[in-house]
Amino acid sequence: MKHLIFLIIGNFMNFQRLYIFLFLIFSINFLSASSFSDERLQRITAMLDDLVEEKQFPGFVTIITKDGKPILKVVNGYKDIDKKIPMKEDALFRIYSMSKPITGVALMILVDRGLIKLSDPISKFIPEFKNTKVVNEAGDFFDLDRPVTVLDAATHTSGLIYAWLPTETIANDIYEEKNLHPYYYLDLEVTADQTDFSIPAGKPFSNICEFAQELASAPLVHQPGEKWTYGVGMDLLGCIIEKVSGMTFGNFMKENIFDPLGMKDTSFAVPESEINRFTSMYTHKGASVGDIQREFNDEIFPDDLIIMDSYEESPYLKMNKVEDGGSGLISTAEDYLKFGQMLNDRGSFGEKTILSEEAFTMLSKSYMENFGLLGIVSLGMGQAICMAKITNPAFSQFYQSEGSLSWGGAASTIFWADPVEDIVLVHMTQVLGHPVDLRVDLDRLTYSSRN
DSSP states (O other): OHHHHHHHHHHHHHHHHHHHHHHHHHHHHHHHHTTBOHHHHHHHHHHHHHHHHTTSSSEEEEEEEETTEEEEEEEEEEEETTTTEEOOTTOBEEOGGGHHHHHHHHHHHHHHTTSOOTTSBGGGTSGGGGGOOEEOTTSOEEOOSSOOBHHHHHTTOSSOOOTTSOOSSTHHHHHHHTTOOSSOOOOOOBOTTOOOOOOOSOOSSSSHHHHHHHHTTSOBSSOTTSSOOOOTHHHHHHHHHHHHHSSOHHHHHIIIIIHHHTOTTOBSSOOGGGGGGBOOEEEETTOOBTTBOBOOOTTTOOSSEEEEEOTTTOGGGSOOSOOOTTTOOEEOHHHHHHHHHHHHTTTEETTEESSOHHHHHHHHSOSEESOEETTEEOTTEEEETTEEEESOTTTSSOOOOTTOEEEEOTTSOEEEEETTTTEEEEEEOOEETOSOOOHHHHHHHHHTTBO
């Protein structure tokens, strides 16, 4: 009887400890989630609602998580304005350059396995790059001081360019003559009498490695590692990953990133069964790229938003074998939140390990400080593998913590993953080159909402 009493008392005390433990865990989670003011977070909702009401954007899916739990969801506007089809939380978006961070993780998986080194020359995998030259502003060609490396391609320091960006060499002309792009071409120059802005249905190459091999025949605009120039380096990484893994780039990402993270809606094409979730994409009359001047006939197009790619007729509805890791993926806000949370958790997601601690450290290291696009220098920012990193919050224009990783897409999509605060923001819309950049406002309104 005595032993029974002690057993009952012992179990009761253990139960009390368990109850206290669970209560503390619940309280910590509750306090963490409630560390933001719902009232102040609604300023973000109001801002995005106003932008839709003013017909500046068609609609948004914007989700912010803290400690892996949503603290704000905004789903407003339309996925197609003309047809008045409401935006939904599971809408599919063209994420364009937000494909790059995913490509960087895919690369580091193979680095983790010892199959690729960041110091490897590109020519080890794409031999045609042994003969690549550099061209200067006068049109003179020079040999490379050193080979282009995998790290160069992953940090925009290779000297490769995008044909649509303004440079002062003949490289742009060569890119255009040879159709050196792996994506659905977007004609950014607009004439006043133009009425058709649709995207051509095809890509000029049969696969990503054919593109990479042809790209080697074009010159670099500077010596490898010399400076930061935005370009197609991340698309080359897709070819390297295919050659090393023996899989298509898309299948490699599906098996090693998308499936483990539960990113069930991320791929290079929209499945036929999901067409009704796909968004239409627009451009804005006030948008400009570099020195490209755009003209619109106000009588033909009285509104600021002009449709470029209908969800019903988009080339993304057909599988294209050119799987471009620089700009080609379709995704949802929910899928990309999982990717961002994996970054905050340093390569892990729940019980799944995508990258080792060592590989994640290499991924998230800053390899070049204060890089910039089109003459705009990002102070306090560094270039990590295929994404940006805040290296000095005091100099950056953002409230995010040191170590926060981020990138955006051409259709005005945005994400960041702040590991210190354990905040992830994913902001999806579909306006190509909008003149209003919402990153600073979203950042300020998010972090100023803390209690």
